[in-house]
Amino acid sequence: MPEKILDMKDLVKTYIMGDEEQVVLKGINLEINRGDFVSVLGPSGSGKTTLMNIIGCLDVPTSGAYHLSGELIRDLPESALSHIRNREIGFIFQQFQLLPRLSAQKNVELPLIYAGVPEKERHERSAAILERVGLGEKMKNRPNQLSGGQQQRVAIARALVTEPTILLADEPTGALDQKTGHQIMDLFHELYLEGKTIIMITHDEDVAKNGSRIVRIIDGNLSEGVYNV
Amino acid sequence: MFKESIKMALENLVSNKMRSFLTMLGIIIGVGSVIALITIVSGATSTVTDQVASMGANTVTIQIQGTPLKQGLTQGDVNKISEIKNITGVSPTISGITAVASNDNSMEEISLQGKNDVYFKNTEDVISSGRIISPIDLENKSRVALIGTDIVDELYAGKSPLGQEIKIGGITYTVIGVLAESDSFASSDTNSSVMIPYTTAMGVVGAKYINSMTVFIDDEAMAVATTQEIEANLKKAFNGNTDGYNIVNMQSILDTIDSMTSILSMMLGGIASISLVVGGIGIMNMMLVSVTERTSEIGLRKALGAEPKQIQMQFLIESVVLSIIGGIIGFIIGVVLAYVVAMIIGTGFTLKASSVILAVGFSAGIGIVFGFTPARKASRLNPIDALRSI
Numbered sequence: 001m002p003e004k005i006l007d008m009k010d011l012v013k014t015y016i017m018g019d020e021e022q023v024v025l026k027g028i029n030l031e032i033n034r035g036d037f038v039s040v041l042g043p044s045g046s047g048k049t050t051l052m053n054i055i056g057c058l059d060v061p062t063s064g065a066y067h068l069s070g071e072l073i074r075d076l077p078e079s080a081l082s083h084i085r086n087r088e089i090g091f092i093f094q095q096f097q098l099l100p101r102l103s104a105q106k107n108v109e110l111p112l113i114y115a116g117v118p119e120k121e122r123h124e125r126s127a128a129i130l131e132r133v134g135l136g137e138k139m140k141n142r143p144n145q146l147s148g149g150q151q152q153r154v155a156i157a158r159a160l161v162t163e164p165t166i167l168l169a170d171e172p173t174g175a176l177d178q179k180t181g182h183q184i185m186d187l188f189h190e191l192y193l194e195g196k197t198i199i200m201i202t203h204d205e206d207v208a209k210n211g212s213r214i215v216r217i218i219d220g221n222l223s224e225g226v227y228n229v
Numbered sequence: 230m231f232k233e234s235i236k237m238a239l240e241n242l243v244s245n246k247m248r249s250f251l252t253m254l255g256i257i258i259g260v261g262s263v264i265a266l267i268t269i270v271s272g273a274t275s276t277v278t279d280q281v282a283s284m285g286a287n288t289v290t291i292q293i294q295g296t297p298l299k300q301g302l303t304q305g306d307v308n309k310i311s312e313i314k315n316i317t318g319v320s321p322t323i324s325g326i327t328a329v330a331s332n333d334n335s336m337e338e339i340s341l342q343g344k345n346d347v348y349f350k351n352t353e354d355v356i357s358s359g360r361i362i363s364p365i366d367l368e369n370k371s372r373v374a375l376i377g378t379d380i381v382d383e384l385y386a387g388k389s390p391l392g393q394e395i396k397i398g399g400i401t402y403t404v405i406g407v408l409a410e411s412d413s414f415a416s417s418d419t420n421s422s423v424m425i426p427y428t429t430a431m432g433v434v435g436a437k438y439i440n441s442m443t444v445f446i447d448d449e450a451m452a453v454a455t456t457q458e459i460e461a462n463l464k465k466a467f468n469g470n471t472d473g474y475n476i477v478n479m480q481s482i483l484d485t486i487d488s489m490t491s492i493l494s495m496m497l498g499g500i501a502s503i504s505l506v507v508g509g510i511g512i513m514n515m516m517l518v519s520v521t522e523r524t525s526e527i528g529l530r531k532a533l534g535a536e537p538k539q540i541q542m543q544f545l546i547e548s549v550v551l552s553i554i555g556g557i558i559g560f561i562i563g564v565v566l567a568y569v570v571a572m573i574i575g576t577g578f579t580l581k582a583s584s585v586i587l588a589v590g591f592s593a594g595i596g597i598v599f600g601f602t603p604a605r606k607a608s609r610l611n612p613i614d615a616l617r618s619i
Contacts, residue, residue, distance in 0.1 A: 058532060058613050079536040086534020097529045097616070101244050113233050114534035158533075 002033035011064035026220040037192040039211030047220040090159030092169035096151045098143040104154045105139040129157045149180035169200040238547040252515040255508025256555030262501040264563030270494040276576040287449045293440040296473040301438020315451045318347030321442040323430035330396040331384035340422040343430025351445045359406025370429045375406040379421040509599035516603035528615025541608035548600025556592025
């Protein structure tokens with residue numbers, strides 16, 4: 001019996017743009033089990049970024065229900081959403097979003113600081129996870145001393161270090177060349193095989209095929225696509 | 230978290246060295262000038278009050294202007310005053326200008342002061358050699374004199390004048406002592422003065438009355454009460470006419486100096502603290518720029534789980550660290566400046582512990598006050614918008 005960790009029912013998100021009400025998500029139903037590698041595929045303007053923001057608890061739905069690890073995500077105080085993000089979500093961004101002044105290791109430690117993990121444990125955990133993504137030798141390097149692929153590995157390590165429920169990746173290969181992109185997708189595949197739950201947002205059909213499941217989002221509606229098992 | 234914030238703040242300041250320095254400059258100048266002014270004024274104040282106190286905080290000076298009916302005090306009036314409780318002695322002073330001469334040389338425009346034994350007993354380091362005026366000298370109106378070092382140099386070519394003869398206003402006296410050399414800060418220059426028994430002096434200058442005297446009190450705490458009693462005595466002597474005399478209590482001079490200089494230092498400090506406000510605005514400006522520049526960093530931190538209050542704390546710590554470092558540098562510069570000025574103008578240099586607290590406290594306060602708005606702005610950024618602004 002697979003464990004359901006993400007459950008969306010009739011999820012609607014509306015934005016008020018001046019006088020106009022714009023419905024970006026038009027009743028999304030989505031269930032994700034632990035260990036799934038789900039690609040959310042859609043062109044720009046389809047609402048996939050909004051969906052990602054809601055999954056990542058950066059935004060809350062206008063109506064409908066979103067349960068993450070059994071908890072109803074609604075219009076909570078920002079500090080409460082911060083805690084949920086810290087605990088449940090590991091973000092991986094297209095532009096890596098590393099802090100340029102900090103070393104790779106310090107970057108990886110950031111979410112642990114907000115989780116209140118003591119310094120010694122932070123060092124150990126960040127070192128171990130950087131070792132895991134193949135950057136054991138580069139821990140003291142700053143982002144500008146690393147290649148694009150290495151930077152994205154640091155970002156992945158940062159997402160993994162808190163052992164979140166979901167790895168949430170937004171176009172993780174978008175800023176990389178094809179070869180490096182493949183290497184990153186290989187790493188994702190390894191993480192999938194280790195049992196991590198991954199949600200990857202992309203507009204690229206080829207990249208999306210790396211997932212165990214593909215859901216397509218078009219004009220605010222979601223449809224289950226091909227299984228790539 | 231707190232420790233991390235301080236570390237991050239320092240890293241951020243170091244990575245923007247030039248900008249951090251320019252921003253701190255306002256605080257450096259502000260704190261530096263406040264500390265320098267306060268320290269200089271307090272040093273000068275303590276020098277002045279020390280000098281006044283060295284003239285004796287336990288002395289009361291009486292000046293007699295006289296009235297048409299009574300032009301001055303008689304010996305009898307002086308004796309009455311000296312009998313008041315707590316008074317250890319009364320030293321009348323008869324002043325005049327005279328000429329002095331030895332066999333070899335002569336000097337004009339010399340200050341002649343008639344004194345008594347009480348003056349010498351109550352004034353420290355007043356003679357360098359010889360003896361002081363004795364009660365017998367006063368009784369006999371002896372022709373004995375103590376002379377200043379300038380006169381020793383001029384009339385006796387620096388040799389010991391003790392026992393030598395000196396002509397004061399044409400009359401021959403015997404030199405019994407040499408007055409101690411006074412420094413330039415002393416109340417009166419005794420180096421070119423001669424001092425003789427006041428009873429002798431009254432005869433020389435033709436004075437019938439005593440118009441100036443210093444009263445010595447044994448207990449400083451009783452100074453005010455004793456002064457009142459002297460006043461009552463004088464009022465009676467002048468038949469109720471208070472215009473005839475003037476009483477100056479050293480303690481009241483000290484109090485006046487103290488209150489004047491504390492107003493002065495508050496005023497100067499107040500003016501200088503305007504630059505602290507300007508410095509604070511500089512910090513606010515830089516922090517606002519910093520928040521704008523680091524919008525995506527703030528978004529990222531929020532996505533990774535930073536609470537708004539943690540973001541606010543981080544930026545607040547940055548501005549406080551910035552202003553405290555500026556405050557410490559400013560404090561050091563201010564102290565050095567005050568020290569140099571004190572050396573140049575020759576006043577004392579006293580560093581109060583309160584000024585350290587003032588400098589650090591003030592700059593921390595500025596960091597908090599002027600860092601609050603930028604920090605709040607940072608904490609309120611929407612993480613989605615913040616992340617998008619790459």
